Amino acid sequence: MKSVDRTFQSAESATVTEQFKDAFRNHAAGVAVITADSGEGPTALTVTSVISVSAEPPILAFSLSAFSGSAQSIKAANSLVVHLLQAGQMDIAQLCAQRGADRFGDTSKWGRLASGEPVFLAAPVWIRGMIIDQMEIAGSTVVAVQAVEIGTVEDAGRSDSARPLIYHDRCWHSLCEVTKLQA
Template sequence: MSVNAVRNGDAAPAVGEHARRIAGGLTPDEFKGAFRNHPAGVAVVTADAGAGPVGLTATSVFSVSTEPPLLVFSVSELSSSGPTILMADTLVVHLVGSTQLHLAQLCATSGIDRFADTTLWGRLDSGEPYFPSASVWIRGRVVDRLDAGTSTLVVVHALETQAPVAGSDAASAAESQPLVYHNRAWHALGENSLIPPTEGH
């Protein structure tokens, strides 16, 4: 249920009820097939709601507003990290590059302690767990949670970030090799994929 709906006293429809109203669409396989050739940037989300750190790999992160600075991502009801992510007031979204593929793979692997290697992670001064080696990380406060089928959309107000300074070697390296997930495989997006602008554009 939307936090805003709760605050405004509006009754949000139950997920099952909403799903029944829109039944008859694509099958899960058809829907996944339609998106299989649509590449997505890769992010890692970390949080700790008081019972220890969790992390998940997401390809659903995107910005929705600059004033205020808001981003969203989705959490599947099947995610083992989901309950903690959804309970957390604050969290960290890491926008990982190809050199941090190991972090994406780590947080996408089920049944392991993703934080067993203490050399990979630390805590921000504000307490959230994070991966210092990520190209970019954004600490934010959760401002809304919206039921969406078998997932929950999480809306985050960005509070703090660490990103390479524009024009620096680190910035160039991070920007030239983003990590992309496409057709069930990891890809490094580099100069070879650049399409020159056509005349008049």
């Protein structure tokens, strides 16, 4: 087994923080929008932290920054919707990432599921779930969600033309056949 130097730079915490931010700027991530309604009206935000935790039972997780204006409303909700976006929904991602934007002003772009959660109609795949746990860590919250319903726009979820929306180095990107690597 190879030994790893576990030196910590406590005196250089600002340097480590900047290096950490730079490292994650170079880590591409899929883009999702989270919507919920805790009883105070619909809320939404864009995230790049969605991860699959388990297939059986179907559980996902994401993180919320304490600095997000929507975080408290989402944390207070019992259920929510995670929209997995493709390149064609960049406008939704940008809208929900913009501080102070009226995300639900254009009523032609969203509706409500039978269970009451707000959903963006153009999202190719959405996952309705129940919040099962929350963990506070250093000013952020990791939220665990058990999926209870999956919705797809016809031909969007698995088509060869599906181009996921990616965030990398503070810019929006998409994947396509040209970017595919051969193993």
